[in-house]
Amino acid sequence: MKNISLDKSLSKPLYIQLYDAIVRDISDGFLPDKFKLPARRILAKQLSVSQNTVNEAYNMLADTGYIISIPKKGHFVSFNSGEFEDIPWDIDAGETYVFTPNAVDITYFKRSSYAKIVRNIVYNDGIDIFNHPEKNGEHSLRAAVAKYLYSFRDIKCSPRQIIIGAGSEYLLTQLADVLIDFGKIGMEVPGFSRSYCAFTDSGTDVINIPISMSGLNIDDLYKSNCSIFYCMPHCHYPTCYKMSEELKMDLLKWASESPGRYIIEDSYDSELTWDSSDTLYSMDKNGKVIFLNTFSRALCPGLKTAYMILPDELLSKWRKKHKFYSSFASKTDQYALAEFIEKGYYTKHYKTMRRVYRDKRELLKRELIESLGKKITISPKSDSTNVIVTFNLDMSSSEIKSKISAAGVKIMSIKEYSILPSPLIPKRTFLLGTGRLSTAQIKEACQRIAQALS
Template sequence: MNIDMLLIELSKETPIPLYEQIYNQIRQDIIHGKLQVGMKLPSKRKLGEFLNVSQTTIEQAYGQLSAEGFILSRPRKGFFVQAIDELAYVQPKKEASKPVPIKKETIDIDFSPGHIDTTNFPFTQWRKFAKETIDESSNHLLLLGDPHGDIELRQEIAQYLYHSRGVDCTPEQIIIGSGTEQLMPLVIRILGEDASFAIEDPGYPLTHHVFSHNNRQAIPIPVDNEGMDVDALQQVDASIAYVTPSHQFPTGTVLSAARRIALLNWASMEEHRFIIEDDYDSEFRYTGRPIPALYGMDNGENVIYISTFSKSLMPSLRIAYMVLPKVLLRRYQDAFIHYVSTVPRLDQHILARFMRDGQFSRHLNRMRTIYKRKLQTLIDTLTPYAPVVTYYGEETGMHITITVQTNDNEECLAEKALSAGIRIYGLNTYRTKKETGTPSFLIGFGGLTDEEIITGIQKLMAAWGISKEPDS
């Protein structure tokens, strides 16, 4: 049976391409039996003339129908409707269901510990180095670079680490990656399948997920006011300790000198033991001298140092780095000989110029002053609510931890805060095992203005029914 023409409605107002409109209507006619099996379709020329479209458009539509088995092309004869086995995949029409209402949360203040101050970023200086880098003279940067990251950036990072963190390493030991979550699986792989990991509890949840996603055992070790409990670490069968010693996340505590020595001694006792030191926001310390990195104290090359530019510059830059002990560097080179760097070379060179010119150090000094002021605003606003509300972890970083003396639990307090338009983050969120003791919360201040900090704390206390002390 032959049909001379097809009635197809085309619309040029819709973003759907013409060939797709033709394909959809013929497909539906076949599915619903309007075009019977064995029917010959109009030629591409005739249908194109009838619909006032090009033969190419018809050819695309017929080609898609043919690829999906709806029509069959016979040489020198044309296109014919193909038999489909009962069209078992065609879904029956369903009654329209009522839309499920989506509860929208109105958040006025978000005390996220991960937010940064975006209003004081040095756009003028960054734009200058971006213009200098994105130029015809830099056409070599369009090609793949060193798999460990371009040497220009690794040299700047090595120099920065030596002067700011006491990390004495060569640029060759530095690996550039697009975030801690991208570098950590590489570390896990070179440490071997038999490695078992001790993690801080509470601790950084994203890193904990990395261990589980890579089928590695993660053993929670308690954290107290001196950091990871090394005595507890010695009681478990772990070969790798993952720590945030300069500013423990999320409690904000600093690993004490005694614990640092004990941890390094633990690692040096057996050849296969290593420490992963995540130094993610050590740049912002507000009291006393900067605390040296564990890597700088290590004589036995048992520390893997990891850090990022997410807090110091911007999260969207997606540049992190790790410093490998030489024994692990050789393993890395053997395991990932065919890998390429995951960070665009243009971004690497913009950052390298930014650091070489001294702009990175100036930016850190400026932001340290800004964050210290915000921290003081937060402390001044919280102080009148003592002793019901206390805080700790104010030495370093962009958040503190508060504890609340109340009959309500953490979950209840978080709900009350949310009802008042305030988002806060309970410490139990970061624990492997929930605790029922005094409720504790992370209060981030990096991304808020001074006015938002004051207003947010006042609204939060009102939502919790906590009043200022009379003599405040």
């Protein structure tokens, strides 16, 4: 290891300074894969700090996937674990029950109704699905979305403001091209890593703003000096916090104070956990909010169709930037989704799924409490499919995860969603998603977790 220097005069805790130093050494290649870190007692003596400081740093490194702990052998650098949820969710051999947070239960999707619509579209001479698509998406779908948003979300927009794309990540990369001249984009940490990658892969500078389980501190947004702020006000992923009306007003005030400021409102999970609160877009009076949503969460991920609403100023910039590009969303799916919405199938489906997911969440809570009792604390916060669980045990998140994995169950801590370490997020806190599991599987998985931690 390189010489590590910790500064006790700084406000940043020593264990985070140590964490940052080791992460830099790993990222710069000074600590190779499988490198054994010094024993905690030895490193504490070398740095003249308490052993608890080293313990905290090592636990955070394990929680974020930089090292692994092997009982009776030590701590080793691991390049097999990643920072983002796409990598850790590779299922290990023997892991039968997977609490994937962003999984969707597709068994209730009305395939026959959708197939009938698609068949009619393909053989309808009045609909030309085999010609060039419209650049910002087919008008029929944009009109259906505008009508739906006005009826159910009190969002007033014109179909011309709506852009259809092949998934949220695709739209965010396009948006990054439009916003790149405005400045840096601020993102909450922990946050949705796919959005982070969409921005950074497009060459955009991203500022990470740490949040607690209660959400954003508006003062931190001002201190960040970002010009664009990406957020999930309806239901933040993965902390499941819902933005207060007061914070929404503060955000809109922040955006209105400079002509180059905008808010990207990702309406993740909004149909499935609907409440009566207003969207930022419907509250905005100054054209400062970009609204983003996807059909993948409420229907099924295979459709891979999303939409965003742009303020007029940004719409003209988008047209100039993307005049040679077409919408990569399937024309057939766009026409089919338009009819699916117009005939009421869409609202009927997600209302059914609200009930299905609610029943699964409540079952998971009951089974966990019955099996583990005081060993856990279940957060009152949740989104459509997920439950937040804190384990009240004297072991690290990685140790808990390893024991449960050995019992054939896959879970993931909230800290593993962090682009950077998140000291504001409670330790040993996990996000358990029920979308992939049946009721029988949820019961069996909870019994296995209890046995693993007994």
